[in-house]
Amino acid sequence: MQINRVVKSLVAAIGAVAAFSVAQAADITGAGATFPYPIYAKWAEAYKKATGNGLNYQSIGSGGGIKQIKAKTVDFGASDMPLKLEELDAEGLTQFPAIIGGVIPVVNLDGVAPGKMKMTGEVLAGIYMGKITKWNAAEIAAINPGVKLPAEDITVVHRSDGSGTTFLWTDYLSKVSAEFKTVVGSSTAVKWPVGLGGKGNEGVAANVQRIKNSIGYVEYAYVKKNKMTYTLLKNADGQFAEPDDENFKAAAAGADWSKAPGMYLVLTNQPGKLTWPITGASFILMHKSQAEAEKGKEVLKFFDWAFKNGGAMATELEYVSLPAPVVKLIEDGWKAKIKDASGKAIW
DSSP: OHHHHHHHHHHHHHHHHHHHHHHHHHOEEEEEOSTTHHHHHHHHHHHHHHHSOOEEEEEOOHHHHHHHHHTTOSSEEEESSOOOHHHHHHHTEEEEEEEEEEEEEEEEOTTOOTTOSEEOHHHHHHHHTTSOOBTTOHHHHHTOTTOOOOSOBOEEEEESSOOHHHHHHHHHHHHHOHHHHHHTOOSSSOOOSSOEEESHHHHHHHHHHHSTTEEEEEEHHHHHHHTOEEOEEEOTTSOEEOOSHHHHHHHHTTOOGGGSGGGOOOOTTOOSTTOOSSEEEEEEEEESEESSHHHHHHHHHHHHHHHHHOHHHHHHTTOBOOOHHHHHHHHHHHHHHOEETTSOBOO
């Protein structure tokens, strides 16, 4: 009788461990870009409720996400700077866009309300090169008649970590200013001539909110969440655009993902009257050969669910969901490229 009880207890314990292992196996890990973190967090919460499966996403910046997926310490990496096909192939990686959003100039100026100040790419480049140093400088005053500009020094805030948001910001400024391209250049991390750094979109937002007469750049969800003062921005058609999901969508409208090698596309400074000039996609990076096929499949299931069910949540946070033809293109790519250790497709 006693032996039977012991056996039953052991069987129950083994069953509990097995159930725990299955539950753990269904949870996935990702790391990288802070740009899409608000929507990934929202999707993860809803996905957990719908399926019971969790996502642990570390919002550490695109540079960190690229490093971690290359090192195989996470199930997927996330970056707002897409990798070129040569680098993907060299590392055995594939990538796909997951969401589209906008990078926004934000300021902390007394008496200036959100959307009541204008900026151009050339002026932003001048500020971030340290050439325009006062808020009432002629270059800023010329595009802001009627706005009360203080005779105060500009405190420049930028990212301190490797950042896809910085890549989009510097890519845009390099496109509109030849001098910025030469002096600073475009990358996830650059040598800034002036300013102080903040870690993640969170850190830049916090610094701008804390420091009077400052300027920074963050993804639009952080603007909304923190009720920050954003500026309008002159686009390639000469219009001062408002940052919102419709104008991010306008910037992405001409994107032809089918002709982009490795799905490498940068959406900054696109033509069109409504376009927001610093629009970009955020990308997911995965290994083509999945050592843990079930984990890889769960990552794909998560993003498939998000593509099909996450549109309203994306709109709520002013992101732009990918259109159905692009989702089909992405998922066809999963079937063709992502395989288990034996070479069998996992999707």
